[in-house]
Amino acid sequence: MARPDNARYQETHEWGRLEKDGTVTIGITDFAVDQLNDLTFVDLPEKGDKVTRGEAFGEIESVKAVSDLISPVSGKIVAVNDGVDGDDFSALKKDAFGAGWLIKVKPDNAKELDKAKSLADYEKQLAEEAH
Amino acid sequence: MQETPLRAEHERLGARMVDFAGWYMPVTYTNIMEEHRRVRTKVGLFDVSHMGRYWFSGRDHIKFIDKLVTNDRAGMKPGQIRYSLMLNGQGGALDDVLVYGAGDDATMLVVNAGNRPKIWDWIQRQRKGFVVDVTDMSTDYAMIALQGPESANLLNKVSEVDTKALKYYRFTRGTVFGEPEVLVSRTGYTGEDGFELIMPQAKAAYFWRELLNVGESLGAGPAGLGARDTLRLEAGMPLYGHELEEHINPLEAGLDWAVKLEKEDFIGKDATVAIKAKGLEHRLVGLNIAGKRIPRQGQDVLRDGKKVGTIASGTKSPWLDEIIATAFVPANMAEVGMSFQLEFPGKGTRTMKPEEMRQTALVVPMPFYKRPGKK
Numbered sequence: 001m002a003r004p005d006n007a008r009y010q011e012t013h014e015w016g017r018l019e020k021d022g023t024v025t026i027g028i029t030d031f032a033v034d035q036l037n038d039l040t041f042v043d044l045p046e047k048g049d050k051v052t053r054g055e056a057f058g059e060i061e062s063v064k065a066v067s068d069l070i071s072p073v074s075g076k077i078v079a080v081n082d083g084v085d086g087d088d089f090s091a092l093k094k095d096a097f098g099a100g101w102l103i104k105v106k107p108d109n110a111k112e113l114d115k116a117k118s119l120a121d122y123e124k125q126l127a128e129e130a131h
Numbered sequence: 132m133q134e135t136p137l138r139a140e141h142e143r144l145g146a147r148m149v150d151f152a153g154w155y156m157p158v159t160y161t162n163i164m165e166e167h168r169r170v171r172t173k174v175g176l177f178d179v180s181h182m183g184r185y186w187f188s189g190r191d192h193i194k195f196i197d198k199l200v201t202n203d204r205a206g207m208k209p210g211q212i213r214y215s216l217m218l219n220g221q222g223g224a225l226d227d228v229l230v231y232g233a234g235d236d237a238t239m240l241v242v243n244a245g246n247r248p249k250i251w252d253w254i255q256r257q258r259k260g261f262v263v264d265v266t267d268m269s270t271d272y273a274m275i276a277l278q279g280p281e282s283a284n285l286l287n288k289v290s291e292v293d294t295k296a297l298k299y300y301r302f303t304r305g306t307v308f309g310e311p312e313v314l315v316s317r318t319g320y321t322g323e324d325g326f327e328l329i330m331p332q333a334k335a336a337y338f339w340r341e342l343l344n345v346g347e348s349l350g351a352g353p354a355g356l357g358a359r360d361t362l363r364l365e366a367g368m369p370l371y372g373h374e375l376e377e378h379i380n381p382l383e384a385g386l387d388w389a390v391k392l393e394k395e396d397f398i399g400k401d402a403t404v405a406i407k408a409k410g411l412e413h414r415l416v417g418l419n420i421a422g423k424r425i426p427r428q429g430q431d432v433l434r435d436g437k438k439v440g441t442i443a444s445g446t447k448s449p450w451l452d453e454i455i456a457t458a459f460v461p462a463n464m465a466e467v468g469m470s471f472q473l474e475f476p477g478k479g480t481r482t483m484k485p486e487e488m489r490q491t492a493l494v495v496p497m498p499f500y501k502r503p504g505k506k
Contacts, residue, residue, distance in 0.1 A: 035147065038163040038357070040447050041423045043477045059477065061425060063163050063447050064357060 003029065004097050008072060008113045009122035015097065016072035016113050024073050024105045024113060028060065030096040031126055038063040039089040044102060049077045051105055053112050058102070069102065073112045079104035135180035136273045136335040144353055152245030154181040157355040166358035167449040170321050171502075173350030174279035176342055177359060179327065180335065181244035184268045185254065188237040191261040196238050199257060200230055201381065201390040201397055209234035212300045212316055214389050216381045217250065218399025222406055224375040224384070226250050229318060231302055239268075243371045257398070273335030277342065278325035278362075280502075281349040286326055288345050290315070294326075308341055310334055320359060322366025323502055361446050364455065367417065367498030373428055373444045374415055374457055380406050383459065384415045385497070414465035415443065417497035420454040422490040424475040432458045432492065433472040439464065440471065448499060455499050456492065469494040 003009075007017040013032035017025045033039070041061040051057045056068035057077075081101050083091040092100035107113070117125065134155045141148060146157035157178065159166060169175045187196060196204040202215035211232050217225045226246040231239040242250045247269065254265055277285055283294045292305035292315050302316035310330060319325035330338055343351060360370065369375050374384050380403055381390050391397075392404060420426065425445045432440035440460035448455045460471065471492045 037147070037159055038447075040425060063361065063425070063449075064158070066425075066427065 005119040008116035027101040036062040073107040075105040075107040137178045159355045163357040166354040170279045174281040175354035177276040180273040183242040183247040186266045189263040192263040195261040195263045207232035222380045222399040222402030223377040276327045278319045278321040282325045285346045321362035365500035411462045413459040418456040418492040419495045
């Protein structure tokens with residue numbers, strides 16, 4: 001799967017993309033989905049909830065482990081993806097950067113996203129983790 | 132990190148590799164569900180080379196083993212294998228091991244990978260006064276497990292071992308892929324029929340590749356540590372570090388059958404007798420949990436809103452498609468049908484409706500899974 005280079009990436013494998021309407025779409029990368037593998041549960045927040053950069057906005061669980069979902073920006077949630085709520089992971093597995101998005105946030109400051117990694121730096125991290 | 136002779140094979144198969152107790156091991160090749168089902172219905176191959184294999188011989192070696200382990204070594208027939216615990220002086224489990232009795236000549240202990248240095252050190256500290264030779268054969272040899280209903284058929288295709296004559300928890304030596312003297316045991320950690328092969332380290336990759344090649348028509352495939360854990364938990368088998376730890380006595384873990392208190396002596400016997408006389412405080416139980424969340428090791432087990440116990444292992448059972456767990460609870464609550472609560476606070480709030488944040492856990496009989504036809 002080609003990872004979009006117009007998104008920013010966190011070390012913890014979330015991605016965030018600034019959309020034309022000024023919102024930030026947040027998801028987890030194909031690498032995270034692949035590593036988690038046997039997914040059993042996703043716990044997402046409500047529309048209207050606040051998120052804080054660097055803090056958990058939800059959890060994703062697999063047979064082996066539970067991982068926090070960490071927001072790359074602070075702001076207010078304007079949409080939550082019904083397609084991945086609960087225990088249906090097909091969208092996440094097929095299209096982590098498209099249909100598998102998790103939440104959309106109206107950011108307090110969209111520039112916060114720049115603190116996350118570029119695609120090149122994220123892929124460098126993945127290459128290092130493979131060793 | 133340490134690695135087994137099969138590292139390159141795992142990588143070639145595209146395995147996800149993880150650090151398991153200091154070992155670079157495959158956790159999955161495809162996914163847990165598929166590998167688990169393969170073992171329950173066909174045959175799966177596991178690399179278990181990371182486990183320790185210690186050989187004992189010499190005049191006093193049987194006496195020495197009987198001091199180290201809770202089960203009875205002296206009474207074993209040649210070619211017999213027994214599951215056993217090794218305890219400290221307080222009756223806590225240092226490790227759980229398989230004891231292979233090669234008649235009067237020798238004994239092998241197979242110990243957990245994560246406990247190898249500790250157990251090796253413990254053996255050296257206890258051997259004073261015994262005429263015994265102990266050899267660490269772990270790295271000279273590799274170990275591959277074939278598990279599942281087709282494992283005998285697979286072994287029959289590649290070996291001269293009489294699998295019909297080889298009963299459960301027995302071992303023999305035979306020719307496999309033309310290699311003589313391969314140690315073949317009818318043992319495993321999955322709740323299925325199966326075998327474990329111990330071959331020279333240099334032959335391991337060849338055995339692995341050829342078992343996969345020859346086994347293809349039987350549905351054979353590799354299985355990783357992920358499936359190994361879900362399989363053993365369904366089968367109610369303890370995992371050291373979860374159901375067994377240094378502060379846990381085997382009676383609490385329900386392993387009475389492997390502790391021979393009538394034996395003259397073993398390390399931890401007096402403490403175990405005292406624990407038994409006093410009455411157990413906690414016991415291990417199997418739990419079936421409503422809902423979708425998996426309880427994790429260390430999580431509180433509640434009754435009437437108060438913490439009464441602790442989760443040892445939890446998973447989503449691939450075979451039952453239910454959430455299952457083991458937990459230590461007060462002995463007077465360790466009965467089938469008893470109900471407990473588990474809390475899952477959740478980081479989001481949307482899918483976690485209040486009723487989902489507290490789940491009911493019911494004590495059910497263990498094992499969770501028994502293979503068809505097994506008593």
